Amino acid sequence: MIFIVPSLVLLIYFLFYRTGIKNISKVAIKGKAISVEIADTEVKRMKGLMFKESLGNNSGMLFIFPNLAKHSFWMANTKISLDIIWIGEDLKIVYISPNTPPCTQTGTLQAYCQSYAPSIPAKYVLEVNGGWCEKNTVMVGDEMSLKYD
Numbered sequence: 001m002i003f004i005v006p007s008l009v010l011l012i013y014f015l016f017y018r019t020g021i022k023n024i025s026k027v028a029i030k031g032k033a034i035s036v037e038i039a040d041t042e043v044k045r046m047k048g049l050m051f052k053e054s055l056g057n058n059s060g061m062l063f064i065f066p067n068l069a070k071h072s073f074w075m076a077n078t079k080i081s082l083d084i085i086w087i088g089e090d091l092k093i094v095y096i097s098p099n100t101p102p103c104t105q106t107g108t109l110q111a112y113c114q115s116y117a118p119s120i121p122a123k124y125v126l127e128v129n130g131g132w133c134e135k136n137t138v139m140v141g142d143e144m145s146l147k148y149d
Helices: 004-017 042-047 107-112
Strands: 026-029 032-039 059-069 083-087 093-100 122-129 144-148
Touching: 026 059, 032 042, 032 122
Parallel strands: 032 059
Antiparallel strands: 026 032, 026 144, 059 122, 083 093, 083 122
């Protein structure tokens, strides 16, 4: 009995954790691969790309939410322009906020930083450098694929 419980824990770990979202290292849209950092916890989603000075050309952050909703993004403490791409459960793009400007206001002035939200519910949000969608002709309806380690 003592060995069964640890064995079950290991089995669950390898079945769910090792093969799950934790192993996503890249996504692709229209054949263009993007190396992503995963934001799959409340803390990681809240921090997002705040305070980052730059992103690589084909780098970004993939936000994974536990629910389908019109997830809003506040640009406070964001230092770079971003394309914010909302993606449905079917991995199709439902909304894009292109060239979303940074907001470096501090203190009480952060209240003036704008929030951005889609008109359609999404499960995922991908943030990449501002202008990336236009450069790669990415638009609503295009599909994202996940690449695992």
